[in-house]
Amino acid sequence: MNSNRATDASVLPSSAGNIAIAAILASLGYIVYSRKCDKKKKYPPFAPGSMLQHIQACTSAEYPWFLLHAARQLNTRIFRLKVKTGNESGPTLNTTNGAEWHAKRKAVAPAFSPNQVKRMTNDYSGIGEN
Secondary structure (H helix, E strand, C coil): CCCHHCCCCCCCCHHHHHHHHHHHHHHHHHHHHHHHHHHCCCCCCCCCHHHHHHHHHHHCHHHHHHHHHHHHHCCCCCEEECCCCCCHHHCCCCCCCCHHHHHHHHHHHHHHHHHHHHHHHHCCCHHHHC
């Protein structure tokens, strides 16, 4: 009987470990599966026109008709705007490092010289005082 108890005691920790491993593997499988499903989601189509055209339409009285025209063209009332970020036009001073950053910084440095800043301050100092 003592040998059976020793065997039963040694089986319990290993089966508990197997259950824990199975639970971890199942949760990892679920995470991988859910991420694949997220990539397959269909998003609404992009609205026709550029961001500038949308801004111009938003600020005019024609915006409701602009939206109706876009909805008819896309056959849906839900669409999204394509927002342009700075990186689409190429690397910028904020997104580069090293020699490339140094070359861009050197190109814009004269615009921020003390003489230029004084001139701009004098030119624009009276604008906000109206």
